[in-house]
Amino acid sequence: xxxxxxxxxTTTIPRYIALVGNPNCGKTTLFNALTGMKQRVGNYSGxxxxxxxxxxxxxxxxxxLLDLPGTYSLISRSPDEKIAADILxxxxxxxxxxxxAEKPQAVICVVxxxxxxxxxxxxxxxxxxxxxxxxxxxxxxSAEQMGIKVDAQKLSQLLGVPVVKINAPRKxxxxxxxxxxxxxxxxKQTERKWKMPERVEDAxxxxxxxxxxxxxxxxxxxxxxxxxxxxxxxxxxxxxGSLDNNIRTKLETHFQTFDKLGIDRRxxxxxxxxxxxxxxxxxxxxxETVSQSLSDKLDKIFTHKIWxxxxxxxxxGFMFHAIFTWANYPMELIxxxxxxxxxxxSAIIPRGDFQxxxxxxALAGVGAVVMFLPQILLLFLFLGLLxxxxxxxxxxxxxxxxxxxxxxxxxxxxxxxxxxxxxxxxIMATRTIENRKNRIATILVAPxxxxxxxxxxxxxxxxxxxxxxxxxxxxxxALIMFAMYIIGIVxxxxxxTFFKKTFLKSAPSIFLMELPxxxxxxxxxxxxxxxxxxxxxxxxAGTIILGVSIILWFLATxxxxxxxxxxxxxxxxxAGRAGKFIEPIIKPLGFNWKIGVGLIGSLxxxxxxxxxxxxxxxxxDSQSGKSSTLIExxxxxxxxxxxxxxxxxxxxxxxxxxxxxxxxxxSTIAVTKRETNGWKWPAVQFGYMTVLAYVVTFFVYRVGxxxxx
Amino acid sequence: xxxxxxxxxxxxxxxxxxxxxGADSSLRQRLMEMGIIRGTKISxxxxxxxxxxxxxxxxxxxxxxxxxxxxxxxxxxxDK
Numbered sequence: 198x199x200x201x202x203x204x205x206x207t208t209t210i211p212r213y214i215a216l217v218g219n220p221n222c223g224k225t226t227l228f229n230a231l232t233g234m235k236q237r238v239g240n241y242s243g244x245x246x247x248x249x250x251x252x253x254x255x256x257x258x259x260x261x262l263l264d265l266p267g268t269y270s271l272i273s274r275s276p277d278e279k280i281a282a283d284i285l286x287x288x289x290x291x292x293x294x295x296x297x298a299e300k301p302q303a304v305i306c307v308v309x310x311x312x313x314x315x316x317x318x319x320x321x322x323x324x325x326x327x328x329x330x331x332x333x334x335x336x337x338x339s340a341e342q343m344g345i346k347v348d349a350q351k352l353s354q355l356l357g358v359p360v361v362k363i364n365a366p367r368k369x370x371x372x373x374x375x376x377x378x379x380x381x382x383x384x385k386q387t388e389r390k391w392k393m394p395e396r397v398e399d400a401x402x403x404x405x406x407x408x409x410x411x412x413x414x415x416x417x418x419x420x421x422x423x424x425x426x427x428x429x430x431x432x433x434x435x436x437x438g439s440l441d442n443n444i445r446t447k448l449e450t451h452f453q454t455f456d457k458l459g460i461d462r463r464x465x466x467x468x469x470x471x472x473x474x475x476x477x478x479x480x481x482x483x484x485e486t487v488s489q490s491l492s493d494k495l496d497k498i499f500t501h502k503i504w505x506x507x508x509x510x511x512x513x514g515f516m517f518h519a520i521f522t523w524a525n526y527p528m529e530l531i532x533x534x535x536x537x538x539x540x541x542x543s544a545i546i547p548r549g550d551f552q553x554x555x556x557x558x559a560l561a562g563v564g565a566v567v568m569f570l571p572q573i574l575l576l577f578l579f580l581g582l583l584x585x586x587x588x589x590x591x592x593x594x595x596x597x598x599x600x601x602x603x604x605x606x607x608x609x610x611x612x613x614x615x616x617x618x619x620x621x622x623x624i625m626a627t628r629t630i631e632n633r634k635n636r637i638a639t640i641l642v643a644p645x646x647x648x649x650x651x652x653x654x655x656x657x658x659x660x661x662x663x664x665x666x667x668x669x670x671x672x673x674x675a676l677i678m679f680a681m682y683i684i685g686i687v688x689x690x691x692x693x694t695f696f697k698k699t700f701l702k703s704a705p706s707i708f709l710m711e712l713p714x715x716x717x718x719x720x721x722x723x724x725x726x727x728x729x730x731x732x733x734x735x736x737x738a739g740t741i742i743l744g745v746s747i748i749l750w751f752l753a754t755x756x757x758x759x760x761x762x763x764x765x766x767x768x769x770x771x772a773g774r775a776g777k778f779i780e781p782i783i784k785p786l787g788f789n790w791k792i793g794v795g796l797i798g799s800l801x802x803x804x805x806x807x808x809x810x811x812x813x814x815x816x817x818d819s820q821s822g823k824s825s826t827l828i829e830x831x832x833x834x835x836x837x838x839x840x841x842x843x844x845x846x847x848x849x850x851x852x853x854x855x856x857x858x859x860x861x862x863x864s865t866i867a868v869t870k871r872e873t874n875g876w877k878w879p880a881v882q883f884g885y886m887t888v889l890a891y892v893v894t895f896f897v898y899r900v901g902x903x904x905x906x
Numbered sequence: 907x908x909x910x911x912x913x914x915x916x917x918x919x920x921x922x923x924x925x926x927x928g929a930d931s932s933l934r935q936r937l938m939e940m941g942i943i944r945g946t947k948i949s950x951x952x953x954x955x956x957x958x959x960x961x962x963x964x965x966x967x968x969x970x971x972x973x974x975x976x977x978x979x980x981x982x983x984x985d986k
Binding site: 269270272311312313314315318345428429430463464467468471496500501502503505506590594595597598599601607707708709710711712713714 | 926931932933934935936937938939940941943944946952954955956957958959961965966967968969970971972975
């Protein structure tokens with residue numbers, strides 16, 4: 198009997214628990230405190246929202262914790278926020294076929310004590326689901342600093358669910374939270390505590406019954422669907438298709454009655470819920486007014502007309518500088534590490550195709566992938582800190598007016614700025630943009646920002662063909678370099694405006710953004726955040742980059758030609774032939790087939806153009822300081838049929854403009870594919886950038902020619 | 907008591923929400939879920955350095971919204 202009891206005891210412990218809460222409520226900190234490094238990040242099928250799960254053990258039971266995206270409500274209409282509701286209500290994904298995730302057996306609802314009223318709105322919806330719930334009360338000490346004391350016991354009594362005060366960073370209260378889990382399944386369902394006016398309640402009961410009959414909805418789903426219909430403008434559809442005619446007629450009759458009684462059907466459920474919450478809060482909160490909070494004092498400076506910008510620009514400048522320069526040291530280290538590894542392997546494996554494949558194909562590909570890590574880690578260190586301290590919301594607050602002129606959100610600014618260093622981390626940083634269309638628009642234009650990989654191309658072209666004259670107080674090379682950055686920015690903002698007015702047009706996008714109080718960042722949260730991003734990049738984008746670099750190596754190596762100079766070999770290879778093949782297409786831009794080979798070779802990374810050109814012009818080692826010979830050779834290269842020089846300053850300028858605007862970076866394509874969860878957007882990105890680059894370069898070349906350059 | 911749009915108020919001014927006027931349904935729903943319903947006390951905390959968006963104080967937390975969104979929130983404002 199005793200063993201029997203024990204057995205049933207362990208089987209009733211919920212093994213799959215969802216973690217739910219508002220954004221900024223301390224949910225991630227709790228998730229990290231409970232699961233530590235035992236986390237897995239994936240995607241929900243068919244949507245781009247990240248699915249984060251972790252495990253922890255309770256006695257001998259292993260429990261899986263699903264960290265649902267932060268949301269303010271379960272009746273939200275935005276697709277990105279629907280995830281939480283869909284999973285908790287057992288809806289199916291947008292495609293209708295695949296289930297997003299298993300339905301959790303219990304919920305830990307995180308509630309911010311310093312912002313109780315609004316946090317209880319979601320909590321009370323969760324309680325309505327009749328899933329076993331524990332409320333984890335966070336930010337208790339920041340609430341106390343604000344002069345707010347919460348009576349957890351009274352709150353538990355009024356909500357009808359266990360309430361546990363926790364402090365995730367200090368790990369206090371976690372044991373009580375864990376202790377409450379096994380008792381969850383035995384807690385009984387209570388009647389809904391908040392009530393709407395009687396007529397509305399009656400109508401709700403009736404519609405719920407009809408939905409159950411018509412669609413076999415279970416209780417919580419029928420209730421939430423009724424609430425949604427109650428406030429909906431569209432009575433023709435429900436979650437799965439068209440709405441039953443009988444139900445629609447019933448609803449319309451009820452709505453007429455509500456109108457006569459002066460009941461605002463769209464507001465009634467929310468107002469009733471909030472008025473119950475207010476009565477709860479008045480019983481559990483003890484508020485003393487305290488002097489201005491530290492957060493307010495900081496905001497006086499951080500969002501000040503002058504100081505706000507000064508702080509913002511300093512922070513951004515520092516961040517940009519760090520990504521741009523600090524990352525160089527580890528990147529050089531990685532490069533020499535890869536070189537050393539290549540040499541060591543060459544010493545072990547005999548010369549031949551296999552050695553070439555390993556050293557110049559696979560290892561070079563690995564190098565290309567790992568090379569991004571320092572920038573990604575640095576950027577996410579800063580982003581993690583900005584996010585965790587609460588400054589990120591202020592950055593969006595400050596920049597929104599400017600960005601909204603181009604149809605974007607204040608949150609688009611940092612990803613675009615980061616893209617000046619490299620579009621890869623920039624695109625990965627767009628995750629903070631909640632609105633999907635704004636996020637896609639930002640991802641699409643991010644690669645137009647002149648990244649650091651374009652610099653070697655600009656530098657080579659400028660050093661070779663742009664005379665060092667002084668114009669006003671600036672040198673011409675500096676002006677040309679600056680112009681390249683400006684061209685990129687203007688292009689990015691115009692394209693974003695165009696996209697947001699056409700196929701990414703959204704109903705006036707909602708800005709509404711919470712400005713959470715400033716908090717001390719948790720190094721653990723930031724470290725896990727950096728780790729997650731890095732692993733994600735390596736596992737998802739890394740494999741594509743590696744694959745493509747081996748293909749590019751193959752194209753530049755085969756078919757083989759014995760006893761030939763490197764330039765002859767490259768000319769004879771598939772890449773060389775492709776360069777000649779595309780010559781008629783790029784001729785109108787002033788490019789010859791050698792440049793064509795450079796363009797193809799640099800699909801891996803833009804800076805590869807310089808070394809490809811080096812090989813084309815028989816420079817043994819173009820990377821290590823001998824580029825002056827390459828400059829001379831480029832300057833003296835003559836078209837054998839016309840006798841004219843191939844590279845003129847105009848051609849150099851055109852080549853630079855082409856590099857500003859074109860998508861010469863398959864790593865970016867890989868990351869766009871990964872972040873948008875499909876090939877559609879990377880295809881759009883590659884397509885529009887190539888067309889844009891071609892058209893603009895063509896135009897510049899023609900105008901240049903007609904002006905006699 | 908006068909009924910004015912939230913977007914016309916200055917820093918420190920505020921009142922009780924009287925109605926959400928003319929907002930499209932998703933904005934309306936979102937505003938209400940964030941706690942801005944009839945009778946809720948709100949006040950202007952500050953403006954962004956470029957004048958837009960606005961930061962408001964509602965139910966003890968800070969929310970920022972664009973002026974265009976604030977236009978739809980009408981408040982009963984005490985005359986000073």
